[in-house]
Amino acid sequence: MAKQIIPKKHPMPHQDPQVRAKNFDEVALGYTEELAVAEAERCLNCKKPLCKQGCPVGVDIPEFIALVKERKFDEAARVIKRTNALPAVCGRVCPQENQCEKFCVVGKKHEPVGIGRLERFVGDYIMNKEEEIEKSEPTGYKVAIVGSGPAGLACAADLARWGHSVTIFEALHTPGGVLMYGIPEFRLPKRIVQKEIENLKKMGVEIETNAIIGQIASLDELLNEEGYDAVFLGTGAGTPYFMNLPGENLNGVYSANEFLTRSNLMKAYRFPVSDTPIKVGKKVAVLGGGNVAMDAARTALRLGAEEVYIVYRRSRAELPARLEEIEHAEEEGVKFLFLTNPTRYIGNEEGWLTGLECIKMELGEPDASGRRKPIPIAGSEFVLPVDIAIVAIGQGPNPLLTKTTPDLETNKRGNIVADETGKTSKEGVYAGGDVVTGAATVIKAMGAGRVAARSIHEYLMAKGPKKN
Amino acid sequence: MYQIMSKKTLAPAIHEYEILAPKVAKKAKAGQFIILRVDENGERIPLTIADYNREAGTITIVFAEAGYSTKKLGKLNAGDAVQDFVGPLGVPSHVDKFGKVVMVAGGVGVAPVFPIAREMKAAGNHVVGIMGARSKNLIFWEERMKEVCHELLVTTDDGSYVRKGFVTDVLREYIEKEGKPDLVMAIGPLPMMRAVANLTKEYGIKTMVSLNSIMVDGTGMCGACRVTVGGETRFVCVDGPEFDGHLVDFEEQLMRSRKYKAEEQHALNRGGCGCGGGGKCHG
Numbered sequence: 001m002a003k004q005i006i007p008k009k010h011p012m013p014h015q016d017p018q019v020r021a022k023n024f025d026e027v028a029l030g031y032t033e034e035l036a037v038a039e040a041e042r043c044l045n046c047k048k049p050l051c052k053q054g055c056p057v058g059v060d061i062p063e064f065i066a067l068v069k070e071r072k073f074d075e076a077a078r079v080i081k082r083t084n085a086l087p088a089v090c091g092r093v094c095p096q097e098n099q100c101e102k103f104c105v106v107g108k109k110h111e112p113v114g115i116g117r118l119e120r121f122v123g124d125y126i127m128n129k130e131e132e133i134e135k136s137e138p139t140g141y142k143v144a145i146v147g148s149g150p151a152g153l154a155c156a157a158d159l160a161r162w163g164h165s166v167t168i169f170e171a172l173h174t175p176g177g178v179l180m181y182g183i184p185e186f187r188l189p190k191r192i193v194q195k196e197i198e199n200l201k202k203m204g205v206e207i208e209t210n211a212i213i214g215q216i217a218s219l220d221e222l223l224n225e226e227g228y229d230a231v232f233l234g235t236g237a238g239t240p241y242f243m244n245l246p247g248e249n250l251n252g253v254y255s256a257n258e259f260l261t262r263s264n265l266m267k268a269y270r271f272p273v274s275d276t277p278i279k280v281g282k283k284v285a286v287l288g289g290g291n292v293a294m295d296a297a298r299t300a301l302r303l304g305a306e307e308v309y310i311v312y313r314r315s316r317a318e319l320p321a322r323l324e325e326i327e328h329a330e331e332e333g334v335k336f337l338f339l340t341n342p343t344r345y346i347g348n349e350e351g352w353l354t355g356l357e358c359i360k361m362e363l364g365e366p367d368a369s370g371r372r373k374p375i376p377i378a379g380s381e382f383v384l385p386v387d388i389a390i391v392a393i394g395q396g397p398n399p400l401l402t403k404t405t406p407d408l409e410t411n412k413r414g415n416i417v418a419d420e421t422g423k424t425s426k427e428g429v430y431a432g433g434d435v436v437t438g439a440a441t442v443i444k445a446m447g448a449g450r451v452a453a454r455s456i457h458e459y460l461m462a463k464g465p466k467k468n
Numbered sequence: 469m470y471q472i473m474s475k476k477t478l479a480p481a482i483h484e485y486e487i488l489a490p491k492v493a494k495k496a497k498a499g500q501f502i503i504l505r506v507d508e509n510g511e512r513i514p515l516t517i518a519d520y521n522r523e524a525g526t527i528t529i530v531f532a533e534a535g536y537s538t539k540k541l542g543k544l545n546a547g548d549a550v551q552d553f554v555g556p557l558g559v560p561s562h563v564d565k566f567g568k569v570v571m572v573a574g575g576v577g578v579a580p581v582f583p584i585a586r587e588m589k590a591a592g593n594h595v596v597g598i599m600g601a602r603s604k605n606l607i608f609w610e611e612r613m614k615e616v617c618h619e620l621l622v623t624t625d626d627g628s629y630v631r632k633g634f635v636t637d638v639l640r641e642y643i644e645k646e647g648k649p650d651l652v653m654a655i656g657p658l659p660m661m662r663a664v665a666n667l668t669k670e671y672g673i674k675t676m677v678s679l680n681s682i683m684v685d686g687t688g689m690c691g692a693c694r695v696t697v698g699g700e701t702r703f704v705c706v707d708g709p710e711f712d713g714h715l716v717d718f719e720e721q722l723m724r725s726r727k728y729k730a731e732e733q734h735a736l737n738r739g740g741c742g743c744g745g746g747g748k749c750h751g
Contacts, residue, residue, distance in 0.1 A: 171687050173505060173512075173552040181689075210554035212687060216491045238689040242701065249694050249701060249720055251727045258690035266511070266684065275511040275537050276684075277731035351723030398688055400706065 007110040010039045012117050017331040021301050024185045024269055027328060028092070031114075033071070036121040040068040042106060043113045050103035051115060056447030057083045057090075057154070061100055061115055068118055077126035080119060085157035086150070086196045086446065088127055089179060091120025092188050094443045095322045127195050135203065136163035140466030143456060144169065144228040146213045146401065149177020150442045151234030151433030153200060154449035155456075160203040162457050167228075169211040171400075174265065177236055179442070181265040182257070184295050186302065187325075190264070214401035219408070223428055229466075230428045230456045233416060234449060237395040237434035243287065247345030248391075252279060252353030256288070256296045256392035263299050281387035284308045285356045287342055288392035289318070294325040296390045297334045308334050309384065313341040313361050313374045339363070339374065343381060345389060355383040397435045413438065422452030430456055469549035470504070473526055478608035481533040482576060483542050484518070490525030492555045498583035499561030499678065499710055502527060503686045505552040506544070511537045514683045516580035516655070516709065517556065527555070530579035530608075536735045557686045558709045561676075563587045567650035570642065571617070572635050572664050573599040574656020578609050580678060581655050586616040594618050596649065598638050600660075604629035636663045648673050654713060658722050665713030675713035679704045682727060696720050 013029040014020075020027050031039065043065040051061045060079050067076035080087045096102075096116035104112030141164045145152045148170040156166045174180050179193045201207065213222065222228045240255035242248050259278070262268040266276035280303040286296045289312035297308045310329070312319065315338045319326055330336070339361040346355040360380035363372035397414045409417040409425035415436055422430040432448030434440055476484040492502060501516045519528035533542040544550070561584045569588045573581040578599050589595045597617035601607045602625045614620050622630040623638050631638075639652070652675040654664035661677040668675040681693040681704045693704035696717035702708065 171554070172685060173554070181685075210552050211491070212554065212557070215556055216495055238687070240689070240691050242691070244701070249696060249724065251724060255691040258684055258692050261684050261690050267509070271731070272735045274509045275540075275735070277728045277735070279727070279731075350726075351720065400687055 005044075005106060005110055006038075006042055009042075009111045009114040009117070010035050012114075017328075017333075020186065021298075021332040024302055026189050027186050030124055031117055031121045033073075033121075036068055036118060037071060039114050039118055040065045043069070044105055046105050050105060051100040051113075054099040054101070054103040056099065056443045057450055059083050059100075059119070064122060065113065065115070065118055068122065073122060073125045074129070076122045080122055081126075083450070084119075084446070085154055085200065086123075087119050088123030088192050089150075089188060089196055090443055090446070091116050091118075091123050092192075093183060093441075094119075095441055097323055099443065124192075127192065135161060138165065139163040139460065141165065141229045141460045142167070142227055143460075144213075144222045144226075144231045145234065146231065147171075147177060147234040147236055147433075147435075148175035148197070148207060149234055149236050149433065149445065150179065151236070151435075151445040151449035151452075152177070152232065153197065154446035155232045155234060155432070155453040156205045156449075157200055157203065158450055158453035159456060160200070160205045162453075164457070164460065166204070167206045167208060169213050170207060170209045171212040172265065173209050175207045175209060177234075181261045182292065182295070183442075184260065184264055184299050185269075186298070187295065212400060214404040219401070219405045219426065219429060229460055229463075230430065232422070232449070232452050232456060233401065233424070233429065233431040233435060234433045234445065235398055235401055235435045236445075237439040238398040239396045240391065241394045241396060242391055243342065243393060245342060245344050247347055247353070250345050250347040250353045251351050252281065252347075252387055253345060253389045253391065254279075256286070256292045256390050257395065259296050259390050260292070260299060263303065269299075269303055278303065279388060280305050282306045283384075283386040284388040284390065285311050285342075285384055285386040286390045286392055287311050288394070289314070290320045290392065290394070291322055291325055292395075293390075293392035294321045294329045294334075296392050298325075298329055298332060300388070300390065301332055301334065305388070309386070310334055310336045311340050311342060311356070311358060311384070312336065312338055314371060315339055315363060318371050337384070341374065341376065342389075346383060353387055353389055355385045356389055357381055357383050395434075395439045397438075418452075420451070421455040422448065423455060428459070469551060470553035471549045472544055472546050473524070475544070475546045478530065479606045481542065482530065482606070482608065483533070484528060484530045484579075485544075486521070486524075486526040486528050487550065487553060488525055489527050489553045489555075492553065493520045493522050493525045493527050496520040496527060496556040497560035498563065498587045499580070500556035500558045501686070501709060502529065502553060502555030503557060503683070504529075504541075504550050504554075506537065506540050507551050510540070510551060512552075512684055512686065513537050513541065514557075514680065514686055514705075516678060516680065517583065518579035519583055527553075528579075530576060532576045535732050554686070558705060559707070561587065561653075561710060563591050565592045567593060568596065569593045569651045569653065570596045570598060570639065570649045572639060572652060572654040572656070573597070573613075574635055574654070574660035575601055575606065577654075577656030577660075577678075578613065581653070582609060582612055582616065584653060584655075585613065589616050589618070596642065597621065598623070598635050598642070600624065600633075600635035600638070600656075602626065634663070635660065636667050639664065640667060643671055643673075650674070651676070652713075653677075653710075658718060658725060661713060661716075662718040662722075665716070665718070669714050676710050677713040677716060678709045679711065679716070679721065680709065681721065681724065694724070
């Protein structure tokens with residue numbers, strides 16, 4: 001078939017960097033119908049779609065893109081939703097370059113098909129339409145899901161679809177987990193998250209907020225007293241790591257979790273309309289090079305910081321963040337200090353941060369991660385004058401639940417031990433997402449949620465019909 | 469929404485609410501805290517549990533109006549409801565048979581001291597209560613404290629009630645006269661807890677304090693409540709709120725408690741708080 005392929009993805013309209021660096025509105029504006037159809041035309045509809053194997057939840061990618069090409073957007077949505085409960089979210093935050101688009105055959109010679117952009121288009125298209133909800137007969141089984149982040153939501157969607165009665169317990173006052181407290185409005189509008197959650201509620205999923213399992217009820221109480229037949233734990237990676245450097249408790253040193261939670265969940269960017277304040281300062285250093293670091297840096301700019309630095313100990317090539325986030329941060333004016341490692345925080349007499357002492361690094365031999373190991377250059381210390389530092393070097397699992405469940409096996413880092421089906425050391429208890437793997441991505445957590453949903457379903461069905 | 473079942477004004481701008489939250493009440497223990505939000509725009513305000521009624525399903529909180537958020541909270545009445553109410557949070561007080569226990573309460577700190585004193589008494593300790601306030605009109609729960617303490621000593625900074633002096637004056641006199649107790653527990657403003665810890669250090673008496681630091685989520689997620697204890701960083705929300713008073717870096721806590729002072733002022737002027745859940749406005 002001699003088909004002329006347009007070599008580049010159709011660009012998605014964006015807010016101008018100068019303008020958007022000062023507002024919290026969404027940066028990428030999404031495809032129009034025309035752009036979506038034109039981009040869908042680039043898909044070869046391969047017989048053996050390699051893209052699909054790159055997707056942690058196994059979306060039938062060529063099938064939905066073919067329907068976009070025919071302008072059958074509702075049907076395209078139905079195809080995606082068979083395996084992905086949150087297309088509008090995933091279309092925005094998945095690292096497609098490492099997943100579906102990495103395997104795209106078009107991508108071998110040209111830019112791959114904009115699969116993420118098309119998924120987002122379809123997700124947005126269907127969002128405001130009344131959807132038919134396909135549900136099985138009720139099984140009578142009750143499943144508790146702990147945590148309403150991506151893993152829990154994906155798990156809930158499948159279980160509800162298969163007729164189980166599902167209750168999600170969320171510790172915070174709003175469901176959504178990291179989608180609400182972590183990822184900023186300009187990258188993932190909160191109305192979209194809430195809309196996707198509303199759709200789950202329409203499927204019969206119940207959500208109880210302000211409910212901390214481990215505090216209001218133990219796992220044993222859920223299973224033995226409250227009548228749940230199985231539990232899924234998707235409690236995420238919510239505990240921030242610090243570098244344990246001198247001066248870390250000075251005023252002005254935030255964890256990225258706190259900085260982002262204040263801005264995103266508590267809407268501190270609207271202070272004093274919102275009651276929660278946030279300190280921004282004039283000069284801000286963000287420690288780390290992942291997506292969370294980019295989110296924190298770009299949030300600081302929008303809150304009015306004059307200069308924002310990303311301080312990263314390796315070089316640009318090793319930045320773990322999504323390419324698009326790095327480019328967006330650069331366009332908006334975030335400055336990158338590569339091969340630079342913080343050594344201590346400097347403060348004034350009132351306990352406020354005034355500077356970050358750093359040391360220059362060079363790259364040595366590859367380390368265990370396969371990346372070249374950064375080595376400090378002796379005598380290269382310098383002080384970066386900043387009034388706010390945001391530590392974005394990663395998060396570990398929250399210990400609240402595991403602490404009260406001694407018979408739930410955890411590893412050295414405190415992650416829950418689960419096999420490839422999500423099964424934990426405790427009968428009827430499954431786990432998935434960051435609490436098992438350590439901090440990863442939204443879509444990987446959703447994938448793990450779906451795998452566990454399948455295991456829970458099989459576990460319950462093996463028990464035969466529910467006896468009352 | 470979580471309904472306010474009763475409201476009492478205990479002293480000028482100090483209120484007691486019983487809030488309906490059966491799941492929290494079922495599990496609450498002395499020494500733990502809750503977080504509430506008054507409305508959709510509200511801050512998450514941490515407050516130590518002053519009492520709980522498992523049958524009625526209520527949690528009692530006591531707070532002083534100081535900043536925007538607590539003023540907003542203070543405007544509510546019985547029958548109104550708060551938007552969010554979550555808990556119980558933090559580690560419960562370590563209650564055991566220690567022998568003689570002195571419970572020191574400064575200002576609004578009498579409220580969280582009360583249930584701990586009750587548990588200490590139930591565990592077979594000889595419980596001595598010391599409660600102090602700036603002035604007579606700020607003294608409350610004296611009768612309730614009498615019920616849970618074998619001895620209760622009251623003092624006022626200005627001498628307008630019972631006697632003049634700080635709680636540390638009373639504590640020192642008590643130790644000099646009666647000898648060293650086995651445990652001292654102090655809850656109140658940071659300078660008061662620091663003063664108690666400094667005093668008991670002289671005598672080598674184990675002393676626990678309950679910190680009320682700035683928090684956001686209260687579940688170990690944000691690290692706003694960092695405190696240095698014995699040279700190590702701990703989170704008040706999940707590792708505390710009670711710590712060995714002789715190991716707490718009070719200077720650092722005092723500096724951290726002032727973090728949002730400018731914003732608080734700004735908010736008060738414009739009608740929004742800004743204290744971030746700490747220090748002044750959350751008593």
